[in-house]
Amino acid sequence: MNLFFSSLSYSVKQAYKSLQQTPSFVFSVITTMSITLGALLCVLTLAYVMLFKPLPYPDAEHLVKVDHIMTKKDGSRTDPLFSYPSMMYLVNNQTLFSDIALSSYDKQILTSHTSQPTMLTTYVTPAWFELFQVPMELGRAFAKDVDIKNDVPEAVLSFDTWQQAFNNDENIIGKTVRFRDVSFKVIGVSAQSFIEPQLIKAGYKSQVWLTWDFNRTSARARKDWGSINENLIFVAKLDKNNSTAQAEQQLSPSVNAKWQEGVASDAFYDGWRVDIQVSQLKSAILSNHQQSVLLLLAGVFGLVLIACSNIANLFIARMAQLQKTLAISAAVGAKKSQLFKLLLAESSLLMFASLMIALIFASVGFVVLQQNLAQVFPRVDEVVLSTFTLSSAILFATMFTLFFALLGNKMINYRAISQHLHGSGKGVDMQISKKVRYSLIVSQVAIASVLVFGNLSLFTEALKVINEPVGVNTANFVDIDFSTKRRPTQEEIDGPVLGTAIKNSLLALPQVAAVSNSQSPLSGFYEMALTNVATNEHMLPGVKWIDESYFQLIEQPLLAGDYFTVSDIREGFTGPEGKIDNMVMIINDTLAKKVVPQGASLDYALGKKFKMDERGVFTVIGIVKGMKMPGVSNIPVRAYVPSSVHSISMTVKLKPNQTLSREQVITAVNEVTSLFALFSMKDVAEIHQQLLFSERATAITTGTLALLTILLAALGLYGILSYSTQMRRYEIGTRLALGAKRRDIVNLIVFDNLIAVIIGIIISIVILIGLMMAFNEQLESIINVSLLPLFLLTLLLISGIAFNACYLPLRTYINKPALYSLRGSE
Amino acid sequence: MNQNKNNNIAIKMSNISKIFETQALETHALTDINLTINKGDYISISGPSGCGKSTLLSLLGLLDMPTSGTYFIEGEDVSQLSLDQAAETRNSKIGFIFQSFNLIDELSVFDNVALPLRYHRNKPNVETIKNRVNECLAQVSMTHRTSHKPNQLSGGQQQRIAIARALVTNPAILLVDEPTGNLDSKSGDQVMDVLAQLNENGTTICMVTHDPRYADMAKIQLKLLDGAILTVPSLQIAN
Known part of the structure; x- marks a missing residue:
């Protein structure tokens, strides 16, 4: 054993000394390998966490997400969203789930706090903390055994909230926090280690959990079976004896029957059906992110292939360099196995060093993932340097070590070694066979072409979406929303209109050019059921409440009819009071085209009447050109109706080069009233950027991968050709x-080398066609004729790299007198 | 008369020096070489290792450029040529024969011999190339192996192919570098016979060798020591 170790340490020492002689070789191998291994470990860990790692909750395999799916008359389905009564009916009329955790996601101002921050508040049922076994930093979680209708207002703060908003106050338990006019007693603080299940969307982190029954579903919505709510989530623990399919079969009929009863009075839902969908919580959280992580994985494996081929080149060249040393070692009696041991020691040292640096790169990668892609990939919080990362790191490093040592060993021509010593050294220099060189070039070109093209197509696709014009002016706009701090006093209800007063107060600010009493064009639309009065046809357009200046302010073109006027703006607080059948509406051209017979002008839609539930009947007075939301490829049907004078959603246009601070807005509002707090304030440009987040993430990821591929391919081709x-x-x-x-x-x-490059390109075309056929459905949207120039660009790029890789190493020989190339041959 | 005499000169070097500079070190490889080779001459250059033989041969063959001095081949000044001009002159005026043959393994014997013609300024047609190559192979008695690859031949045969290649463009001079260095004595003798025969038929030859036995086969023997020509006895005779 002792002998083994001393021989091992001798080999390692020898290898270390030998490597010291070739710093550029060491640098190239370690750089390439550590970058590649780092990227591989990072993506592999991400994929493992997303696809395989059990959720970090007890009995995770029995946790399910329950969804409520409505199927329309025409067979199309709505998003899987619950209506409040359906959810509560299911909770009270089922026997399959042992624990049920409901959550209602919300965003509110913490009015009891001096700086009045807006917080992500989540109303949860008592079992929620039990189901996810939330570890506590301070205090306790909600009591599990109380009724779901428990009306004791209690709050649990997240660790971050406790730190940031309450300064780690050790005495926080028992104090109260106030949202709107409800004071919640703080009963606990969750521990830092708690990983919240990302039920509503990737990267969502609740700041405060509140007692379920105080959730802000309106009294009307609590009884309205047709009103679906995207903020309601149903998670439960399924009985061990039941499968998800059994649960669906058992629950769907009763919920559907009850739902049909609930919507019987509304003709809109004629022919609709409700189904309950039960899915593993893990796959529900993964949802449609699987494809992106697999794509990323494929990209990284491509990088690994290129890197391996690069390093193989370097090792082959290194073997040629080592020929003499090996020959002398052989001459003094080194056996084949001893020479192999030397190669193995060298390869191990290099891979070990690469591995250490790769682990650092991977850790940096994890932080980058968590900070930048938390909203793209779910569960990135769980992506840390784990046993999985370390064991795959060791596995890959061992594999690479053996691969390169064996490759080097295969490259040693033991017969040539003896000749090296016998002969004068002429004509027995180790040469890599043409076949090996060619196959290295072919593989480099093929892999690089596929990867570069794949990444470039995703990159340009993302870029196209990013740069697509919205169709309205969004420059210098700020979107401002207020929220009530408390119930208004009678005096305030009877007094002057506060919406108008705030608007005027903002207008008085020197940097403000204009104010519209509407949400900004990028702040979204509300889906509302609309019925064409003449045809009784139902549709679900996005609806926005706007004032008379909205369209002119954002320069959205009017195609027919008129804009709203001041007299169209509603005067009441909530209902339209007295004008119920005499309201006006402006629709976009997409909606107009649904109404207008083919061939007729858009004007045909003017004067048409639409009923919007109990809000009343609206007459179309104008048609505007549709605007595209950033990151969305189509323009859906939309309708605009006049806002109320009481509306407290404002879009402010600033004068050029002016800025508006939160404090200035708060001051301006406080001069008018103490009823409102500033709920949110965002530059419209910022909203635009946020809407494009996933496209930007795609652009950055694919752009980086394309660049890395080009870099590695260039290095590799240069290596082999030089x-x-x-x-x-x-x-x-x-x-x-x-x-x-x-x-x-x-x-x-x-x-x-042209032939090798051409064969590589042909192989890449075959691979690409194969991929397109295999993933036809998923790729349908991005495969089109415009990819042809992109493919030519890729080929041009790869050929350019190959040409330079041919030419650059030649310069040494052809730009000097011929003697320099011949020297040494004589 | 003078004109006639100049026409008879294949190569004329005057005051040629070559200095190699490496970092802080200057090596005077050749100093003030004056050398004239007439058409039909057979010259050997010999001397101990490091005396500058190979450097002189490189300068003669335009494989390298002198530091100073003038150099004429068949009356044409070749002292200051660009790399491509030098290549063109090498192609048309100089035939090389190397110690290690320097045949290209992937090319057949025929293609190896034809190679200089393919780099020729006025690339001859296929028929001309074929005739010329066969003619040269005949001169070295190798016409029976035209489609073989070099590594299928013996060393002596390879060197004869290399000689045929050197002859193919009808050069002004054959520059021969240790032609027998990689050969056994029998093959070496055969190669030397071929060279002697060529010279008989009018080919100008300049050979570098350290083997006194073969040096003696040349009509004129130059001895080089420390970068200078030691003896030029025969040249005076030639003059």
Whole structure:
């Protein structure tokens, strides 16, 4: 054993000394390997967490997400969203789930706090904390055994909230926090280690959990079976004896029957059906993110292939360099296995060093993922340097070590070694066979072309979406929303209109150019059921409440009819009071086209009447050109109706080069009233950027991968071609001596490698066609004719790299007198 | 008369020097070489290792450029040529024969011999190339192996192919570098016979060798020591 270790340490020492002699080789191998291994470990860990790692909650395999799916008359389905009564009916009329955790996600101002921050508040049922076994930093969680209708207002703060908003106050338990006019007693603080299940969307982190029964579903919505709510989430623990399919079969009929009863009075839902969908919580959280992580994984494996091929080149060149040392070692009696041990030691040292740096890169990668892609990939909080990362790191490093040592060993021509010593050294220099060189070039070109093209197509697709014009002016706009701090006093209800007063107060600010009493164009639309009065046809357009100046302010073009006027703006607080059948509406051209018979002008839609539930009947007075929301490829049907004078959603247009601070807005509002707090304030440009987040993430990821691929491919092609040129040095010298001009030599090398490059390109085309056929459905949206120039660009890029990789190593030989190439051959 | 005499000169070097500079070190490889080779001459250059033989041969063959001095081949000044001009002159005026043959392994014997013609300024047509190559192979008695690859031949045969290649463009001079260095004595003798035969038929030859036995086969023997020509006895005779 002792002998083994001393022999091992001898090999390692020898290898270390030998590597010290070739710093550029060491640098190239370690750089390439550590970057690649780092990226691989990072993406592999992400994929493992997302696809395989059990959720970090007890009995995770029995946790399910329950969804409520409505199927329309035409067979199309709505998003899987619950209506409040359906959810409560299911809670009270089921026997399959042992624990049920409901949550209602919300955003509110913490009015009891001096700086009045807006917080992500989540109303949860008592079992929620039990189901996810939330560890507590302070105090306790909600009591599990109380009724779901428990009306004791209690709050649990998240660790971050406790730190940031309450300064780690050790005495926080028992104090109260106030949202709107409800005071909640703080009963606990969750521990920092708690990983919240990302039920509503990736990267969502609740700041405060509140008692379920105080959730802000309106009294009307609590009884309205047709009103679906995207903020309601139903998670439960399924009985061990039941499968998800059994649960669906058992629950759907009763919920559907009850729902049909609930909506019987509304003709809109004629022919609709409700189904309950039960899915594993893990897959529900993963939802449609699987494809992106698999794509990322494929991209990284491509990088690994390129890197391996690069390092293989370097090792082959290194073997040529080592020939003499090996020959002398062999001459003094080194056996084949001993030479292999030396190679293995070298390869191990290099991979070990790469591995250490790769782990650092991977850790940096985890932080980058968590900070930038938390909203793209769910569960990135769980992506840390884990046993999985370390074991796959060791596995890959061992694999690479063996691979490169074996490759090096295969490259040693033991017969040539003995000749090396016997002969004068002429003509027995180790040469890599042409076949090996060619296959290295072919593989480099093929992999690089596929990867570069794949990444470039995703990149340009994302870029196209990012740069797509919205169709309205969004420059210099700020979207401002207020929220009530408390119930208004009678005096305030009877007094002057506060919406108008706030608007005027904002208008008085020197940097403000205009104010519209509407949400900004990018702040979204509300889906509302609309019925065409003449045809009784139902539709679900996005509806926005706007004032008379909205369209002119954002420069959204009017195609027919008129804009709203001041007299159209509603005067009441909630209902339209007295004008119920005499209200006006402006629709976009997409909606107008649904109403207008084919061939007729859009004007045909003017005067048409639409009923919007109990809000009343609206007459179309104008048609505007549709605007595209950033990141969305189509323009859906939309309708605009006049807002109320009481509306407290404002879009403020600033004068050029002016800014508006939160404090200035708060001051302006406080001059008018103490009823409102500033709920949110965002530059519309910022909203625009947020809406494009996933496209930007795609653009950055694919752009980086494309660049890395190009870099690695360039390094690899340069490596193999410069090696092969070096090997042909004497031939080049001979040709020069015989009168070949520089151009002749360049042509010779380029044409010689052209075949390999062309074969590589053909293989890449075959791979791409194969991929397109295999993933036809998923790729349908991005495959089109415009990809052809992109593919030509890719080929041009790869060919350009290949040409330079041919030419650059030649310069040493062809730009000096021929003697330099011949020297050493004599 | 003078004109006639100049026409008879294949190569004329005057005051040629070559200095190699490496970092802080200057090596005077050749100093003030004056050398004239007439058409039909057979010259050997010999001397101990490091005396500058190979450097001189490189300068003669335009494989490298002198630091100073003038150099004429068949009356044409070749002292200051660009890399491509030098290549063109090498192609048309100089035939090389190397110690290690320097045949290209991937090319057949025929293509190896034809190679200089393919780099020729006025590339001859296929028929001309074929005739010329066969003619040269005949001169070295190798016409029976035209489609073989070099590594299928013996060393002596390879060197004869290399000689045929050197002859193919009808050069002004054959520059021969240790032609027998990689050969056994029998093959070496055969190669030397071929060279002697060529010279008989009018080919100008300049050979570098350290083997006194072969040096003696040349009509004129130059001895080089520390970068300078030691003896030029025969040249005076030639003059």
